[in-house]
Amino acid sequence: MTKATDYPLLDRIDAPSDLRKLDVNQLPALSHELRNFVVESVSRTGGHLGSSLGTIELTIAIHYVYNTPRDKLVWDVGHQTYGHKILTGRRHQMPSMRKQGGLAGFPNRAESEYDTFGVGHSSTSISAALGMALAARQRTRNSSASDQPPATKAAGQALADPAQGPEKVVAVIGDGALTAGLAYEALNHAGGIKADMLVILNDNDMSISPNVGAMNKYLARMLSGKFVSGAREGSKRVLSHVPSMLELARRTEEHVKGMVVPSSLFEELGFNYFGPVDGHDVESLVAVLRNVRELKGPVFLHVVTRKGQGYKFAEQDPLALHAIGPFDTATGKVLKSSKSNRPTYTQVFGQWLCDMAGKDDRLIGITPAMREGSGMVAFEQQFPDRYFDVGIAEQHAVTLAAGLACGGMRPVVAIYSTFFQRSYDQLIHDVVIQNLPVVFAIDRAGLVGPDGPTHSGSFDFSFMRCLPNIVVMAPADENECRQMLYTAMQIDGPSSVRYPRGNGPGVDVDELMTALPVGKAQLRREGKRVALLAFGTLVEPAQQLAEELDFTMVNMRFVKPLDTELLESIAQSHDLIITLEENSIAGGAGAGVLEYLSQVGATTAIKLIGLPDEFVEHGSREELLEYCRLDLAGLREQINVLVAAQAA
Numbered sequence: 001m002t003k004a005t006d007y008p009l010l011d012r013i014d015a016p017s018d019l020r021k022l023d024v025n026q027l028p029a030l031s032h033e034l035r036n037f038v039v040e041s042v043s044r045t046g047g048h049l050g051s052s053l054g055t056i057e058l059t060i061a062i063h064y065v066y067n068t069p070r071d072k073l074v075w076d077v078g079h080q081t082y083g084h085k086i087l088t089g090r091r092h093q094m095p096s097m098r099k100q101g102g103l104a105g106f107p108n109r110a111e112s113e114y115d116t117f118g119v120g121h122s123s124t125s126i127s128a129a130l131g132m133a134l135a136a137r138q139r140t141r142n143s144s145a146s147d148q149p150p151a152t153k154a155a156g157q158a159l160a161d162p163a164q165g166p167e168k169v170v171a172v173i174g175d176g177a178l179t180a181g182l183a184y185e186a187l188n189h190a191g192g193i194k195a196d197m198l199v200i201l202n203d204n205d206m207s208i209s210p211n212v213g214a215m216n217k218y219l220a221r222m223l224s225g226k227f228v229s230g231a232r233e234g235s236k237r238v239l240s241h242v243p244s245m246l247e248l249a250r251r252t253e254e255h256v257k258g259m260v261v262p263s264s265l266f267e268e269l270g271f272n273y274f275g276p277v278d279g280h281d282v283e284s285l286v287a288v289l290r291n292v293r294e295l296k297g298p299v300f301l302h303v304v305t306r307k308g309q310g311y312k313f314a315e316q317d318p319l320a321l322h323a324i325g326p327f328d329t330a331t332g333k334v335l336k337s338s339k340s341n342r343p344t345y346t347q348v349f350g351q352w353l354c355d356m357a358g359k360d361d362r363l364i365g366i367t368p369a370m371r372e373g374s375g376m377v378a379f380e381q382q383f384p385d386r387y388f389d390v391g392i393a394e395q396h397a398v399t400l401a402a403g404l405a406c407g408g409m410r411p412v413v414a415i416y417s418t419f420f421q422r423s424y425d426q427l428i429h430d431v432v433i434q435n436l437p438v439v440f441a442i443d444r445a446g447l448v449g450p451d452g453p454t455h456s457g458s459f460d461f462s463f464m465r466c467l468p469n470i471v472v473m474a475p476a477d478e479n480e481c482r483q484m485l486y487t488a489m490q491i492d493g494p495s496s497v498r499y500p501r502g503n504g505p506g507v508d509v510d511e512l513m514t515a516l517p518v519g520k521a522q523l524r525r526e527g528k529r530v531a532l533l534a535f536g537t538l539v540e541p542a543q544q545l546a547e548e549l550d551f552t553m554v555n556m557r558f559v560k561p562l563d564t565e566l567l568e569s570i571a572q573s574h575d576l577i578i579t580l581e582e583n584s585i586a587g588g589a590g591a592g593v594l595e596y597l598s599q600v601g602a603t604t605a606i607k608l609i610g611l612p613d614e615f616v617e618h619g620s621r622e623e624l625l626e627y628c629r630l631d632l633a634g635l636r637e638q639i640n641v642l643v644a645a646q647a648a
């Protein structure tokens with residue numbers, strides 16, 4: 001591995017314009033330096049490693065050939081952009097990666113003009129790039145047809161001068177991201193209207209875990225045995241056609257056929273397909289991109305890469321090194337962390353799923369491409385016939401579950417709160433209206449930390465509790481999580497249990513599963529004047545503060561249905577009710593309490609504590625809780641202010 005200071009070529013690059021001054025034969029050496037820099041940097045900060053290593057050559061080649069930032073480069077998911085960030089003026093900020101106030105882990109329009117589209121969720125790149133391509137075309141048309149001065153800025157970023165013609169647009173999407181319906185909606189549209197754009201498929205045969213599905217098999221068939229030599233051969237064939245490629249593309253209606261694959265689905269969708277090409281041969285990539293850059297209409301370039309390329313530990317275990325904490329570069333092992341030995345909520349769910357599946361053979365487990373993150377590895381091993389990784393297809397996951405429920409199964413959809421947002425119509429239209437017994441195990445609820453606002457689970461209480469029929473639960477601790485999941489399985493309709501990333505208070509989990517009474521809260525403490533009504537993660541600090549301040553304290557357990565009997569009795573016997581939740585205050589669980597009590601005419605003052613009406617930036621979960629004043633000290637302060645205001 002190169003010494004940390006040994007970056008002679010990288011040292012010459014502050015922006016892609018510096019990169020373009022290099023000779024093309026210097027690019028392999030630059031790739032080596034950039035790769036080493038990424039490894040060194042992520043070893044200190046942690047972050048998404050494997051995908052960034054896999055796209056080093058692609059990143060260099062695109063910025064080398066395209067005139068970024070005038071030309072628009074749109075990344076999918078954005079977890080592969082560390083090289084892009086380094087080449088676009090942010091190298092010296094890399095030590096702040098994903099830290100509070102530091103660089104975002106994903107492209108962010110506010111961070112750089114090279115980050116053309118904010119991202120974090122997958123499969124948006126083709127739609128966004130198509131929108132940009134159509135906007136560029138329209139601005140060029142407008143500029144020649146109208147006497148109005150052209151707009152120079154949009155959403156905080158400079159717009160290219162339309163008089164110089166429309167800018168080029170490139171979307172880079174992974175094979176994993178290509179499992180989502182959104183990507184096909186965009187391909188369908190772009191191919192149909194013959195938009196001028198390039199879609200690069202970065203095919204590494206991996207999602208976070210091994211990629212799934214028929215499209216994945218199709219892509220594999222297209223490569224069939226060509227990963228090392230064949231893909232390289234493909235590049236050579238492209239290169240050998242370089243002078244005549246344009247001509248060929250113009251001449252034949254069936255596109256350039258000499259590029260390994262005779263015809264492809266992408267051609268049927270209206271794209272000019274090229275590939276597969278070796279995504280680690282930077283000089284070939286440059287040659288190919290120089291050619292496709294000049295083509296009109298939708299172009300699809302199939303690039304083959306290896307996740308983790310060039311760092312042996314990431315190549316050997318791309319799954320573990322997809323995202324990693326600070327690690328030792330010599331061993332690839334995560335540095336000692338202060339992680340608790342207690343099971344995380346995810347692990348509690350994973351264990352419950354196996355135990356429950358053993359008792360109920362109607363249980364089917366579904367994950368939209370988050371097997372490891374959702375704790376389903378053991379379940380897949382023990383119950384392979386009842387496990388479905390559907391790809392990055394949250395919408396399908398939910399409707400699939402609805403269908404399974406119609407067929408007498410008891411589907412459990414394990415889903416991150418943030419990704420659940422994708423399937424809201426499926427939740428309402430396919431599950432909840434039909435009152436189908438689907439269990440949603442909602443992980444990563446609340447603030448997640450370094451992934452930032454794209455990944456925060458800030459809204460699930462709000463978007464779930466407004467729906468009729470559904471039962472919405474939030475456990476105060478690990479054992480309650482297991483019992484709630486069991487309760488959910490007993491309900492003959494839709495239900496959900498939401499829990500945060502990482503550890504809970506560390507309560508022992510009973511093997512025995514006992515259903516909780518639906519809609520019943522747990523009165524934990526009776527105190528004076530003030531009642532704290534806490535949901536989920538805030539039960540523990542609320543308990544501590546209630547002891548300290550001699551207040552009443554309730555573990556609400558159910559966001560829906562609320563324990564209306566208890567609410568009314570508390571309203572009658574207290575001067576002030578304070579609700580606490582790790583969800584947006586807007587429309588959240590506290591808002592539900594407020595709505596109910598106002599409807600029954602309660603006059604007790606009600607105040608709501610929760611996440612603010614803003615997108616909370618990245619940082620550690622602890623820092624973000626402190627920022628939102630939802631840590632113990634912040635809660636104490638907020639409660640004291642509310643109590644003082646009430647007393648005044």
Ligand SMILES: Cc1ncc(C[n+]2csc(CCOP(=O)(O)OP(=O)(O)O)c2C)c(N)n1
Nearest residue numbers: 051120121122174175176177206207208369
């Ligand atoms: C809507 C959505 N669901 C799930 C994820 C979690 N996720 C992040 S990266 C990833 C795999 C992406 O695979 P691919 O696009 O092939 O990129 P690679 O990691 O292989 O470079 C997944 C499932 C996400 N970001 N967005």
Ligand SMILES: CC(=O)[C@@H](O)[C@H](O)COP(=O)(O)O
Nearest residue numbers: 077079120323373444451501
């Ligand atoms: C990029 C992406 O969406 C995932 O890799 C995500 O960062 C995983 O989050 P967890 O680490 O919470 O599983």
Ligand SMILES: [Mg+2]
Nearest residue numbers: 174175176206
């Ligand atoms: Mg992939």
